Amino acid sequence: MKYGHFDDAKREYVITNPKTPYPWINYLGNEDFFSLTSNTGGGYTFYKDAKFRRLTRYRYNNVPTDDGGKYFYIKDEDTVWSPGWKPVKTELDSYECRHGMSYTKFKGSKNGVQAKVLQFIPLGFWGEIQKVSIKNTSSKIKKLKLFSFVEWCLWNAEDDMTNFQRNFSTGEVEVEDSVIYHKTEFKERRNHYAFFAVNSSINGFDTDRESFLGLYNGFDTPDVVADGKPKNTIAHGWSPVASHYIEVELHPGQEKDYIFMLGYVEVDENNKWESKSIINKKPAKEMIEKFNTVEKVAIAFNELRVYWDHLLGKINITSSDEKLDRMVNIWNQYQCMVTFNMSRSASFFESGIGRGMGFRDSNQDLIGFVHQIPERARERIVDIASTQFEDGSCYHQYQPLTKKGNAILGGNFNDDPLWLILSTTEYIKETGDFSLLDELVPFDNDTSRAKPHFDHLKASFYHVVNNLGPHQLPLIGRADWNDCLNLNCFSKDPNESFQTTGNKKDGQAESLMIAGLFVVYGKEYIDLCKQIGKNSEAVEAQNHVNNMIEAVKKFGWDGDWFLRAYDYFGKKVGSNENEEGKIFIESQGWCGMAEIGIEEGFVEKSLNAVDKHLNCDYGIVLNSPAFSKYYIEYGEISTYPAGYKENGGIFCHNNPWIMIAETKIGRGDKAFEYYSKIAPSYLEDISELHKVEPYVYCQMIAGKEAFKPGEAKNSWLSGTASWNFYAITQYILGIKPSYKGLEINPCIPSNWKGFKMVRKFRGATYNIEILNPENVSKGVKNVWVNGLKTNSNIVPILEKNIEHFIKVELGK
Ligand code: BGC
Ligand code: NOJ
Numbered sequence: 001m002k003y004g005h006f007d008d009a010k011r012e013y014v015i016t017n018p019k020t021p022y023p024w025i026n027y028l029g030n031e032d033f034f035s036l037t038s039n040t041g042g043g044y045t046f047y048k049d050a051k052f053r054r055l056t057r058y059r060y061n062n063v064p065t066d067d068g069g070k071y072f073y074i075k076d077e078d079t080v081w082s083p084g085w086k087p088v089k090t091e092l093d094s095y096e097c098r099h100g101m102s103y104t105k106f107k108g109s110k111n112g113v114q115a116k117v118l119q120f121i122p123l124g125f126w127g128e129i130q131k132v133s134i135k136n137t138s139s140k141i142k143k144l145k146l147f148s149f150v151e152w153c154l155w156n157a158e159d160d161m162t163n164f165q166r167n168f169s170t171g172e173v174e175v176e177d178s179v180i181y182h183k184t185e186f187k188e189r190r191n192h193y194a195f196f197a198v199n200s201s202i203n204g205f206d207t208d209r210e211s212f213l214g215l216y217n218g219f220d221t222p223d224v225v226a227d228g229k230p231k232n233t234i235a236h237g238w239s240p241v242a243s244h245y246i247e248v249e250l251h252p253g254q255e256k257d258y259i260f261m262l263g264y265v266e267v268d269e270n271n272k273w274e275s276k277s278i279i280n281k282k283p284a285k286e287m288i289e290k291f292n293t294v295e296k297v298a299i300a301f302n303e304l305r306v307y308w309d310h311l312l313g314k315i316n317i318t319s320s321d322e323k324l325d326r327m328v329n330i331w332n333q334y335q336c337m338v339t340f341n342m343s344r345s346a347s348f349f350e351s352g353i354g355r356g357m358g359f360r361d362s363n364q365d366l367i368g369f370v371h372q373i374p375e376r377a378r379e380r381i382v383d384i385a386s387t388q389f390e391d392g393s394c395y396h397q398y399q400p401l402t403k404k405g406n407a408i409l410g411g412n413f414n415d416d417p418l419w420l421i422l423s424t425t426e427y428i429k430e431t432g433d434f435s436l437l438d439e440l441v442p443f444d445n446d447t448s449r450a451k452p453h454f455d456h457l458k459a460s461f462y463h464v465v466n467n468l469g470p471h472q473l474p475l476i477g478r479a480d481w482n483d484c485l486n487l488n489c490f491s492k493d494p495n496e497s498f499q500t501t502g503n504k505k506d507g508q509a510e511s512l513m514i515a516g517l518f519v520v521y522g523k524e525y526i527d528l529c530k531q532i533g534k535n536s537e538a539v540e541a542q543n544h545v546n547n548m549i550e551a552v553k554k555f556g557w558d559g560d561w562f563l564r565a566y567d568y569f570g571k572k573v574g575s576n577e578n579e580e581g582k583i584f585i586e587s588q589g590w591c592g593m594a595e596i597g598i599e600e601g602f603v604e605k606s607l608n609a610v611d612k613h614l615n616c617d618y619g620i621v622l623n624s625p626a627f628s629k630y631y632i633e634y635g636e637i638s639t640y641p642a643g644y645k646e647n648g649g650i651f652c653h654n655n656p657w658i659m660i661a662e663t664k665i666g667r668g669d670k671a672f673e674y675y676s677k678i679a680p681s682y683l684e685d686i687s688e689l690h691k692v693e694p695y696v697y698c699q700m701i702a703g704k705e706a707f708k709p710g711e712a713k714n715s716w717l718s719g720t721a722s723w724n725f726y727a728i729t730q731y732i733l734g735i736k737p738s739y740k741g742l743e744i745n746p747c748i749p750s751n752w753k754g755f756k757m758v759r760k761f762r763g764a765t766y767n768i769e770i771l772n773p774e775n776v777s778k779g780v781k782n783v784w785v786n787g788l789k790t791n792s793n794i795v796p797i798l799e800k801n802i803e804h805f806i807k808v809e810l811g812k
Contacts (some may be wrong), residue, residue: 001688006681006695007098008322011308011330012105013695015039015097018085021691023066025348025716026099027338028128029121030307033264035070035128036346037104037119039097041084042069045128047192047264049401050157050345050352055182055194055264057153057160057239060351067218068151070262072132073225075145076113080225083108083115083132087219099695101308101334103301112138113250122300123307127263127287131297134258136250144248147225148260150196151209151241152182158353171240174279178202179288180242183279192266195284196242199259199292203247204230209239257294263287311337311372315729319755323681328728331681335696335721336368340380342717345400349699349714355409356399359384360481361719363419367426368722371737371760374431381423385456386442390449392417392463396499404445410500414467414477415514417460421521424457425528429737432762432797434532458537461525464518465544471555471566472547474514478502479635481513481654482586482622484646486635487567498636510566512556512574516590518548523594531739552596561609562587562602564623567633574623581634583613584623589657595664604665610658611670618710619650619678620658621703643706650701652678652720656727663731663747668777671732672749679724686710697721735759735768741796744808746770747778754810763800774811781811 003024004015015024023038034050036043036058043066044058058068071087073080081090084097084106094114098105103120118131136142154160154167174181179197186193206212206224211233214223224230230245248256265283274280291297317328343362346352362384370377387405388394394416395405428434437457440450467475478499479486486498488507522545529538556563564574564584574584588606595603614620626648627638640647655678662671676682678701684694689708692698692715699714730736734746735757742761754771780793784807798804 002684002694003687006326006684008326008330010098010100011312012098012100013693015099016095018092018095018097021688023348024099024693026104027342027716028102028104028119030102030337030341031124033121033126033128034341034346035119035121036348038066038069038348039084039099040066040069040086041071041082041106041117042066042086044069044153045262046157046346046352047126049356049399051356052156052399052401053192053264054153054155054157054160054352055262057151059161066348070119070130071149071219072115072117073147073149073222074110074113074115074134075147075225075228076111076142079111081108081110083117089220101312101330102304109137112136112140113142113144118301120301120304122291123303125287125290125300126265127261127291129291129297129300130260130262131294132258132260133255134248134250135255136252139252141252142248142250144250145225145228146244146246146248146258147222147230148196148198148244149212149219149222149241150243150262151239152184152194154184155190157351161353168239169237171235171237173207173235173240173242175205175207175234176281178244179281179284180205180207180244181279181281181284182240182242184240186272186279187277191269191272192264193279193284195261195263195265196244197261197263197284197288198244198246199288200246202244204232204245206230206233206243206245207240208233208235209241212241212243259291259294259297261288261291313758314371314760316758317733317755320753323676323679324728327679327681328725328733331695332679332697332721332725332728333368333372335716336365336725337372339365339717339719339721340369340376343400344717347714347716350717356397356406357384358397358409359387359394359416360396360413360419363423364719365722366423368725370423370427370430374427374433377423377427378431378433378436381420381427381436382439382441382453384423385420385453386445388417388420388443388456388459390443390459391466392459392461407500410478410497412477412502413479413483414464414475414511415480415517417463418514418517418521420460421457421525424453425524426737428528429739430761432739437532454532457525457528461522461541461544464514469508469510469566470570471510472551473510473512473555473566474518475507476509476511476514476565477507480511480586481517482637482646484636484640485565485573486637487565487573487633489635490568490632491635492632498639504568507568508570509568512552512563512565512587513590515548515552515556516562516587516592516594516596519545519552519594519596520590522548527739549594549596552591553600553602556587556591557597557602561606562591562596569633573634580625580627581623582625583609585610585614585620585651585654585658586622589654589661592661592664593657598664603661607658607661607665607667607670615674616650616704616709617677618701618703619652620655620674621648621705622646622651622654623648624705626703626705641706643703643709645700648703648705650678650703652697652699652701653718653723656723659727660731663734663778666747666778668732668747669749671727671747675724675728675732697724733757737761738794741794742766743794744768744770744780744783744806745778745793746780746810748772750775750777762797764798765803766795766798766806767803768806768808770808770810772810776810776812779810779812780808782809783807
């Protein structure tokens with residue numbers, strides 16, 4: 001069953017039934033100021049950091065779900081309704097929600113009145129616009145009452161949800177003209193406030209939640225709306241809100257627009273006050289002035305469209321499969337940008353208070369984003385590297401507001417450092433900007449300990465070399481990418497976090513996934529050394545990589561697939577000898593991508609084993625058989641019920657590793673089968689089962705051993721977005737930036753006749769046409785660059801600012 005449809009021309013997903021199986025959300029904002037908005041108007045807004053600078057309140061895990069947001073109530077005689085259906089939930093005559101590129105539009109109608117709401121955040125602006133257009137489509141005069149509503153968060157979202165003994169006494173607001181200002185804690189240590197404005201005069205307002213709603217009512221039945229008149233309350237403590245009341249009279253056919261703005265202001269210490277206890281409103285007024293007419297709003301909205309035209313214009317394909325085109329051209333790239341902005345902080349599954357920016361996560365997010373705004377990618381790489389230590393280890397996460405590493409989610413995850421080599425080399429290949437390697441980047445955010453960025457990569461590489469275990473394989477530390485495989489944790493206490501507990505200090509557990517990862521990024525490191533003339537370092541590093549390859553062949557091969565690890569006791573994990581968890585996806589992916597034992601047939605054999613044991617109707621599960629009981633020596637992985645999350649779930653982040661490994665042995669049909677099994681646009685028809693948005697990837701789909709295989713969770717913020725984009729564009733479609741040019745090496749289903757890609761690269765436009773007359777999966781036979789035949793499949797860096805035409809023929 002479907003709940004809407006794609007509108008590719010507008011780059012929108014159009015939801016036509018508000019009762020989606022889960023709230024289907026979108027993100028507004030691109031730089032500093034962000035909102036989450038669901039298909040019924042739920043969600044919240046924050047400045048930079050969803051934990052420390054939250055403007056509006058949101059209650060996670062609420063009943064009913066997704067209650068609270070930026071709401072409008074329209075009272076038309078005795079009928080009250082909302083353009084986005086919620087919160088009032090009056091059955092509408094029509095409903096539509098269009099989630100587009102950083103904007104959302106609602107259109108609802110009831111009893112001859114149509115209301116449209118456009119929500120977006122203008123570029124470079126610290127405020128959200130909500131343009132509300134109300135039209136009388138009936139033949140009678142309509143006298144309507146419009147109420148707006150937002151609920152303020154007292155800035156620190158965690159404290160706001162827990163510290164009621166204090167917070168119920170601190171709330172403060174001011175109201176002037178049609179603007180409601182939220183100034184809690186402004187008089188002491190905060191130099192910022194928020195406001196909610198509308199560009200028309202108002203007939204009243206409310207700022208005290210209980211007065212507006214009534215203590216025993218929900219958002220669906222506010223007292224004030226039922227009474228049809230505001231109480232003009234000024235909040236003192238308790239829960240400050242902002243609601244405007246506007247009387248709207250419309251003749252038949254008449255339409256009126258109102259521009260609401262939810263804004264954020266920072267003032268300097270000496271300019272906080274207009275007069276005693278009255279905040280300085282000048283900056284807010286300037287912001288309001290900027291967008292106080294529909295014309296000004298239209299210009300800003302158009303700028304946003306042009307911005308996205310530009311970003312999405314850098315990679316654009318035309319194939320014979322519209323589901324593929326809409327993923328690659330629109331939604332997957334869009335999700336990569338959102339993931340880059342949010343890391344794992346704020347979604348409808350991440351509460352915005354738990355996780356900041358992850359070291360490994362942020363590095364991986366970059367590979368789906370670097371082509372869009374390389375300058376921001378560069379800045380991000382430096383931010384991440386600044387939280388590293390001299391020995392290559394690093395904090396597992398940092399907070400976006402301070403950019404400082406913290407140990408809340410532990411440290412000592414031994415895969416972490418290697419991802420820095422991935423992000424850096426992908427950045428340089430995309431841009432050619434080797435100067436990043438010379439930039440002085442601090443260790444542990446201490447500028448007196450800054451070293452050239454290259455030294456950070458070297459530290460990353462040698463962190464593995466210096467931390468090998470009994471089989472000369474990498475020590476796993478607290479965990480590797482699979483942070484639920486906690487081999488040194490041994491936790492019996494339910495109050496301990498698996499992420500920070502390590503009860504065995506002498507842990508010698510080793511990871512085959514890190515081994516494969518090290519070979520892949522070790523080779524990248526060597527290649528980079530050669531590019532910049534560090535030849536003896538390249539030779540030295542090559543020895544370490546060779547040793548690792550040998551160690552994997554000797555101690556990491558189980559006969560039909562790669563082992564996953566050696567546990568604390570030196571026992572095999574992910575072996576046919578094990579009763580459960582005989583085979584894992586990660587080591588097949590990474591040792592396959594590393595091509596370890598490819599000549600001996602290891603890679604092909606292990607991928608056949610993946611197909612046989614891990615592949616199922618909805619994707620590739622993480623491990624099989626899933627664990628049915630708690631293994632204290634394995635940790636969190638075995639806490640999940642079979643088929644969910646890291647225990648036999650389809651962890652969509654790692655499926656592309658197998659896709660890429662499949663392309664290494666030329667199996668384009670298999671690679672694409674795996675791609676289309678988890679790409680959301682292919683799952684639209686099973687939305688009822690899939691549950692989450694059909695336009696973005698989720699972290700996990702329940703696996704074959706689950707109670708409900710195919711049901712998905714944790715949409716939006718996951719490394720899944722960038723890895724799938726990377727796999728489809730660079731390995732399956734096979735167009736890959738390299739130091740010397742664009743490498744073309746597709747690995748596609750053999751029945752494809754070809755495809756086209758427009759690729760903006762190093763300032764030039766490459767119009768690439770791939771032809772597949774012999775129905776092969778892989779193999780470049782002929783290449784023409786601007787009509788001239790060449791003998792390399794690396795198309796060189798071509799003249800900037802002009803169009804180039806590349807024709808490629810695949811064949812045997
Ligand atoms: C989840 C992981 C996540 C980790 C860190 C675990 O409970 O299963 O997917 O990475 O927490 O927050
Ligand atoms: C989600 C985390 O954000 C990521 O860092 C981790 O690698 C995966 N879960 C797998 O456990």
